[in-house]
Amino acid sequence: VEGNGIFNNGSRSFFALDTAAGTIQVLRPLDRDPPHGRAQWRLRVTASDGELEAHTDVRVNLKDINDNAPYFPSHTTTTTVSEDTPKGASVVQVKATDHDDPLEADNAQVTYSLEKNAVDESSGSAIFSIDSQLGLITTALCCLDREKTQRYTIQVVATDGGGLKGTGTVVVEVGDVNDVPPRFSRPEWTLDVCESLTPDNVLATLTVVDNDVSNNFSFRVVPGSGRGWQMFRVEGGSGDGGAALPWGNLRATETLDYEDADHRRGFRFKVQVTDMGEEGWKTPDHVAESWVSLRLVDENDNDPVFSEDHAHLTLPEDTPPGTLLTTFTALDPDKGGQGGVRYKIAEDSDPGRQFGVDGSGAVWVVGNLDRETAAAHTVLVWAVDDGNPPRTATATLTVNVTDVNDNPPFLAEPRQVQVVENGGAQVVARVRLGDPDDWRQGHGPPFTVALDPRAPQHVADTFRVTHDKRGDEGRGVGVVWARAGLDREERRSLLVPLLVADAGWPPLTTTATLTVHVADLNDNPMTPASKTVTVYILQPHGKPVPLGRVYVEDPDDWDSTSKTYTWRHHLDGFFLHSSTGDLTMAPDTPDGRYELGFLVSDISQGQTDIEANVTVQVTALDPRDVMDATPLTLATESHRVVREEGE
Template identity: 30%
Template sequence: MWTSGRMSNAKSWLGLGMSLYFWGLMDLTTPVLSGTPTPPGRLEAFLSDKPQPHPRTKRSWVWNQFFVLEEYTGTDPLYVGKLHSDMDRGDGSIKYILSGEGAGVVFTIDDTTGDIHAIQRLDREERAQYTLRAQALDRRTGRPMEPESEFIIKIQDINDNEPKFLDGPYVATVPEMSPVGTSVIQVTATDADDPTYGNSARVVYSVLQGQPYFSVDSKTGVIRTALTNMDREAKEYYEVIIQAKDMGGQLGGLAGTTTVNITLSDVNDNPPRFPQKHYQMSVLESAPVSSTVGRVFAKDLDEGINAEMKYTIVDGDGADAFDINTDPNFQVGIITVKKPLSFERKKSYTLKVEGANPHLEMRFLNLGPFQDTTTVHISVEDVDEPPVFDPGFYFVEVPEDVAIGTTIQIISAKDPDVTNNSIRYSIDRSSDPGRFFYVDITTGALMTARPLDREEFSWHNITVLAMEMNNPSQVGSVPVTVKVLDVNDNAPEFPRFYEAFVCENAKAGQLIQTVSAVDQDDPRNGQHFYYSLAPEAANNPNFTVRDNQDNTARILTRRSGFRQQEQSVFYLPILISDGGPPVLSSTGTLTIQVCGCDDEGHVLSCSPEAYMLPVSLSRGALIAILACVFVLLVLVLLILSLRRHRKQPYILDDEENVHENIVRYDDEGGGEEDTEAFDIAAMWNPREAQAAGAPRTRQDMLPEIESLSRRVPQTRAGSSAVHSYVLAKLYEADTDLWAPPFDSLQTYMFEGDGSLAGSLSSLQSATSDSEQSFDFLTDWGPRFRKLAELYGAPEGPAPLW
């Protein structure tokens, strides 16, 4: 390596020698840069390329390329070359000027001698060449002595850049068990040096780490497998280090490295295996269909798609009772119930389960079958099962005008156990908050308990419960959907208040209004309305109605010449009828105002002359009027309050507590005629009657529904007629706000006739000389027992009727 001084001297001598060489060839090597002749004179560019093979037109400028090495580290400016004109006599009369890329910043020129120097460190990788322009001027006059022209300074490369892997580190995958020479990935190193100059950019690849498993092509950088039978289950990850060295790998070259992380991908080379050959499981007979019984697992050393399993039942007496599915997340076989089980029918099952790989590779079939089998024993455990409904869903259609107490459906359930316990029915009140329905406790007859209105509720979704008598905790349920069918029980009517106007100058037959109607009913064939004048206005001389046959009607004038002074408002009654059956109708009133209009029919005024009070009222008069109105309102309220108290039943003592379910007799009783004073349903089953008959519109009591778990008598006689009567009476009691609470208080207004015992009054007993006979109690005992047997009264002491 030269020092900066020696290099500068050597380049000066080299430039001088080349200048002398080209001085003699100047006339032969001058290229034509312009079509116009130039004055005599020549400028030399040193370090020129090879001379032209044929003579050209003489010119003073000769431009070729200059060359300068990059990365000069000397302290003195680096000599590049020399410019010289043959018109230069060496007396300093010629001034050389340099312009263009880098002029004055990277390159400078001695304006007297024409020497060019580089004053900055040059880097070919930043810029490979510079284009500059030179000009020779007369120093005294500034006149150009030579035409300005361009020349190029090229930066020569040295090996100052090591190879680099711009895309590293690399990640690659290759299947396990791949044969030798299988391509894994190609790595590429780039060298910033000039690839056209020497070996500075010629890269050679080699493996520094990763042998003997992998190799690399020294020229292309392709990494390949170097060993066979690389097993992912033994070793999955490999870290390979690749080196790239320039100068063709020769000593002194620069090198760079990168890391390649290679993963062996899985192939299906391992068959599945069950760790257990026998599984023991149990399931309750009440387990629902699709519920899980247990899990089996076949282990596979592979992963991903190659470890996927498919489980099937291949044999056994439980193939029709159980099913098996594969969990895709954990690759386990889930055994589920396929159909309802019964301990009484079959107590155990045996299954033969197979686990197999669905994805196979032909080249590994010689490793053996890719499936395995195991045996599963399932025991069915006995449980007390709730009642079962047959069918499991009820759909009932009921007209909305059905009578209260009508049986609309018979609900049936049975105990699936061997004991076959008795069943009692009830309605889940949360599904029927309006208490529209009632179910017979023993027969399951579903009846209406309140009037149905399709326009209010067109669907009812209720739940009927069935309870075992011997085990109240076993309760079954069934959904019952009741569709309320429409009947024509609503008359059509105007959807809004209709108000029209007629001009005083209206002509006969003029349209003043088009009306339509609405009907809350929904007939299957659609609504069809008929319009006409009401009977009391059939011969109306002023207006008429024309039915449009499209559920609308037109109102027309029958005469002309209306006058506000004569009559400012007309009320036209219109009869609207529907298509039935039965045909229902209503009368709507159309208010027609007489208005003053212009000739085009535009309303000018519809109000008659306002009535003017003769004298304006003072503030005191207004206050007096309001005070009178207030006094009248107070009197009305007092009168209404007195009338309400008169309608109340006999007043009870304030000290008595009416919440203790007391039956009070204000007089002696009336024997059998007093049976109307109590509820027959309470004799059948007080709990059910109370639950079904609890009023919804009253706020004076909130009866609690007793639990179905309490024992209910199993014997009962009666008919649906009695049910209908009782339910109708319950509904009347619910809707009568003046009646006493249904199950808490009864007041008897008179004794009644027909009592076998005569009077029981204590007052009469005190005044009578004879002893009172109580033998009637003995006579009535058998009657009470007969009633208890007939209506299913609960066992225990006879009630006080």
């Protein structure tokens, strides 16, 4: 035997043939139903007598038994139905499969029912029904409401004639219809808005409640609805009917200004929204409205304003402190023109602190004026408002200072002159004068010059002064004369007091001093002399120790270049500069007393080999003694007081 269900491996075969008796036996249970069973099994049987064969076909038809429950090919079916669907409208048709033989009794005859139906909460009625023969699910009431329930899940049961069952799930999505009118989330929007916000800024976000999802929102400010309606617009946003509410942004169409009296009163107008686009304004049932009340908040956005911001004055320099110059008045446009203003002077514009301003804006002279220091002042007066941060405005006061003859003349040049001694009677100097006052007002030249009557007698005996009124282009100069030759060895310099006056009325007079230095001539011989130098050494530092110049007695003091110096007897460790006479000592010179001898020659006087002696006392210091010493600071110059005879 061979055919369906016969395999080489006998243990897998469904049929077996008794070769002697020719009977076919069933070895294993047979299944007629799909997907793995067969309704008919075909076998081919061969009979043989050893020489000849005969063949026959055997067909085994299986009789169905109800052993398969119906099932739904798709366990879950999803469909969508509009929320405005009427009662009895088709939702979806389901179909179950049963692999039993549909011709065998009612084994594969399937009927449908709803096991878990959705129920309307208000009426308790079933929402869906199903045709038991066709599996067509329809609505059992009118109408669905997506805003209440967005999705239903029902269970469908398929039952065959033998009572076997299969279940499937149907998910019904409720499609949205724009059947809910919008509404603003507030009946009125009360806003405080800073005046500095520009038309680009959002003043408020107006949110809308509308549970529909198929919306097309449009916003507007209702024309003529209230004060200032034309100054605002609403730009629409979006929303999904869920957590994110639809919205419209309220913006200004022009700049807001608290200082504008109309703006300061505030604004009140209506806004509207429709969920049906621009055409929705024709459908009142889909239009909602709300009031907007908007109050401007003043900000410090305006500088104070001066009624007059420039003033020009001319004052004499002797104007007394306490003099009122002018008053600057400023107002602050903020706070409805009631903002506070205080005044101050910019410090950089009044470095001398000569001007002051009070709380009313009055500017005063508070310090002495001086034309010679500053002939003009540009004073900046600030008006500062009381905002945070404050804003300022600037007014400018220009003060021109006129001259008063308050400065006496002074020596312009020369103030010092040098005259060689022994020069006889001669002009020592022609003295030019200056005066810081305004010469255009007669407060300067022509100047007069004379020897001060209070001059010391030796000065009056030495000098005389004449006035050259044509000198210095007519300004007048003083001519100082030496009555005779001067002697440096008697006086190295002399102070000549000059009485000078300007041309003002009354004229200002003062005493100016001309210093006359007497230049030295080598007109005195030198004589032998000695000096002692004491050197204290704390710690050798490797550099020669200066001991000063080899000393000879000589009234002349400008003749060092005509002298030469030589050793009379030389000592090691000491060094002499032959041209200057400077003497130095080696830093490692031991303690002791050293006697040094020199010869000095002066070619101008024809003198040679004048003896000069220098005694050097070298003493090493103990560092401990220095630690206990008291330091003294010596002045760089020593002043000698000379009392003139007869003073």
